[in-house]
Amino acid sequence: MSERIPVKNISPVKVHRPDKSKHDNAYTPRSRIYVRAVTGLLENVRRLMGLWFLGIFAVLPWINYDGNQAILLDIGAQRFNIFGLTLWPQDLTLLAWILMVSAFALFFVTTFAGRVWCGFMCPQTTWTFIYIWFEELFEGSRNKRMKLDQRKMDFDKFWRKTCKHISWVTIALLTAITFVGYFTPIDHLFIDFFTFSASFWATFSIIFFAVCTYGNAGWMREIMCTHICPYARFQSAMFDKDTYTVAYDSRRGEHRGPRSRKASQQQNQEKGLGDCIDCNLCVQVCPTGIDIRNGLQYECINCGACVDACNGVMDKMNYPKGLISFTSETELAGGKTEIFRPKLIGYAIVLVIMIALLVFEIMSRLPLEIDIIRDRNSLYRETNGLIENVYTLKILNKSQKLQHYTISVSGLDGHIFKGKNEVSVEGGEILTLPISIAINPYSLQETVTEFSFTLQTAGGEQEPVKVAEQTKFLYPTYEYF
Incomplete structure (x- = not known):
């Protein structure tokens, strides 16, 4: 056999672990992650998108259309009412088309911009950040929360923890009732549940989903993304060198290390220092607890928190932004990202065809x-x-x-x-x-x-x-x- 398989030499990634002597959080593979608050453009976009989709989720079941609940997925009666459209088991092909359109839309977005769905629109991420917001409200900033957990139980710690968990349970309960309201008339559901007159299955469903929300967003958090969610496992099959992902520019950032603000960027470069000052903020704001400086990792959900944190540090150091940014492997290597590439165009064509067939199926459907x-x-x-x-x-x-x-x-x-x-x-x-x-x-x-x-x-x-x-x-x- 004369043909040989081409082999690509890949240099090993040097993993930099936080220095325990410089940082107050000792590194362990599975210690609790205390997420630090961050501000910036991407954080504002993520919050607005989260509030937008959260608002849609909360409002939709309360909308009435032509005298009926606009969206009611009545499993018992085997019919789905979606505004003026009623779907029956005979309309299963419509559901199949909707699922195929959703799948190819996810493939297209992932090929273009990585796991932005996980970072900006996934319910798990949205509810996790809501829970973290309540955690910060009652327990304080990241360092205060760490010190609070190390203290013995006293009255101050007791009331802070109690208020936090009460808010978590309240959010979980409202989420569960709203979700079950998509399957049961929600106006009666709210009254029946709080007056203890709801049916067994409605009550069981609300309690079940409330426990799931409380456990996922309050306790499991990044475990859902790193160990349970299957999307993290097969996303790499859709990535290529031109996919935009959150990445660290090692050519510009290395060698990293602390330095004085008074020293210019050129002076630091003459000392062999890159732009990364090794402040570790990119790790502290990450909801999955990874160090983006170690390269592309499947745990990264592309939320952009590390981008905002690093850009804030670069502003304080009077360095150019973009040490950590949404970029592609091609750009990091000094090239230009090719947006209109065969893989992305193929997904776009299939997606358009699927949407056209779905619209045709709906328009040609007889009532x-x-x-x-x-x-x-x-x-x-x-x-x-x-x-x-x-x-x-x-x-x-x-x-x-x-x-x-x-x-x-x-x-x-x-x-x-x-x-x-x-x-x-x-x-x-x-x-x-x-x-x-x-x-x-x-x-x-x-x-x-x-x-x-x-x-x-x-x-x-x-x-x-x-x-x-x-x-x-x-x-x-x-x-x-």
């Missing part, structure tokens, strides 16, 4: 469905010289309003219709309607004659909806010929 069931007891029966077939029509009104329908038969000349040809069906209801079709046997030319039942909306100002379903009329005609 009416009919199912025809033949009588299983007998294929046919004779009545007064006529041949009669019996059918059961199941009419599903997929809309959310009362609809009137007319029923007709096409493709069976000379038939006699026995049953109601005008019916009314409530929104989201299924009507079972028995119908008989009779015909003179001499009018039949074949043993099996195909024909159609046609349903059409009657009345109303909107354009009528028409649905036809084909079935068969059976009779052994050879007896008459």
